[in-house]
Amino acid sequence: xxxxxxxxxxxxxxxxxxxxxxxxxxxxxxxxxxxxxxxxxxxxxxxxxxxxxxxxxxxxxxxxxxxxxxxxxxxxxxxx
Amino acid sequence: xxxxxxxxxxxxxxxxxxxxxxxxxxxxxxxxxxxxxxxxxxxxxxxxxxxxxxxxxxxxxxxxxxxxxxxxxxxxxxxxxxxxxxxxxxxxxxxxxxxxxxxxxxxxxxxxxxxxxxxxxxxxxxxxxxxxxxxxxxxxxxxxxxxxxxxxxxxxxxxxxxxxxx
Numbered sequence: 241x242x243x244x245x246x247x248x249x250x251x252x253x254x255x256x257x258x259x260x261x262x263x264x265x266x267x268x269x270x271x272x273x274x275x276x277x278x279x280x281x282x283x284x285x286x287x288x289x290x291x292x293x294x295x296x297x298x299x300x301x302x303x304x305x306x307x308x309x310x311x312x313x314x315x316x317x318x319x320x
Numbered sequence: 321x322x323x324x325x326x327x328x329x330x331x332x333x334x335x336x337x338x339x340x341x342x343x344x345x346x347x348x349x350x351x352x353x354x355x356x357x358x359x360x361x362x363x364x365x366x367x368x369x370x371x372x373x374x375x376x377x378x379x380x381x382x383x384x385x386x387x388x389x390x391x392x393x394x395x396x397x398x399x400x401x402x403x404x405x406x407x408x409x410x411x412x413x414x415x416x417x418x419x420x421x422x423x424x425x426x427x428x429x430x431x432x433x434x435x436x437x438x439x440x441x442x443x444x445x446x447x448x449x450x451x452x453x454x455x456x457x458x459x460x461x462x463x464x465x466x467x468x469x470x471x472x473x474x475x476x477x478x479x480x481x482x483x484x485x486x
Contacts, residue, residue, distance in 0.1 A: 256426050259351040263436050266354035297328070297355040 247315065249278040254311060261287050262294050269300060269318050277303060280314045287312055329358040331477035333485045337366030339379040339418055345486045346433035353440025362473040364447035368454065371444055373462045376430060383414040438464050445473055
């Protein structure tokens with residue numbers, strides 16, 4: 241269980257649809273240091289699969305993927 | 321190591337210039353560059369309108385011949401007979417309707433997806449044959465577009481992992 245404060249960056253992508261959450265996530269990952277994490281919030285149900293696919297293609301680490309009501313949250317660690 | 325891997329590549333053809341058909345190639349290209357892929361879109365025939373600076377902001381969607389187009393008023397969900405699409409103003413109505421859906425869903429304008437694609441290193445190719453046929457010059461096109469023929473696009477697409485015609 242992580243809290244928002246543990247992360248270097250909080251990215252709010254709620255009420256955004258594909259492709260914007262991935263475009264914003266990709267821009268945000270460069271804002272944090274290598275080895276650090278960001279937390280992203282989204283409401284697009286497709287983001288569950290898109291964030292995973294993005295992390296695989298970009299070779300970053302999707303540390304945590306959760307759903308709370310209609311809001312999804314993802315913790316991503318910058319790996320390189 | 322990440323940097324030593326060969327990048328994946330997507331080669332897209334955008335052949336249609338209506339508002340609804342302009343989005344898919346740009347959504348795919350902007351997502352691809354965001355995933356670290358190389359991406360190029362070859363804009364041909366009416367697809368060339370997407371990168372024509374006089375037309376980009378004014379792309380339309382026509383209800384005629386499009387049975388998927390819903391009734392313009394949600395409270396009156398009767399399917400509008402398709403032949404009514406010939407009436408003056410129906411294309412403008414359908415276009416403003418679709419733009420209102422996009423606004424409500426926070427979908428960015430096409431120009432923003434073009435910017436994301438270019439900033440991510442994606443290439444925008446204008447089909448020179450179409451330019452000749454339609455009388456479009458390089459000055460009519462948005463900044464940063466390269467004018468190419470089919471052979472140059474195929475040379476790029478030959479090394480692509482994904483190729484799609486839209």
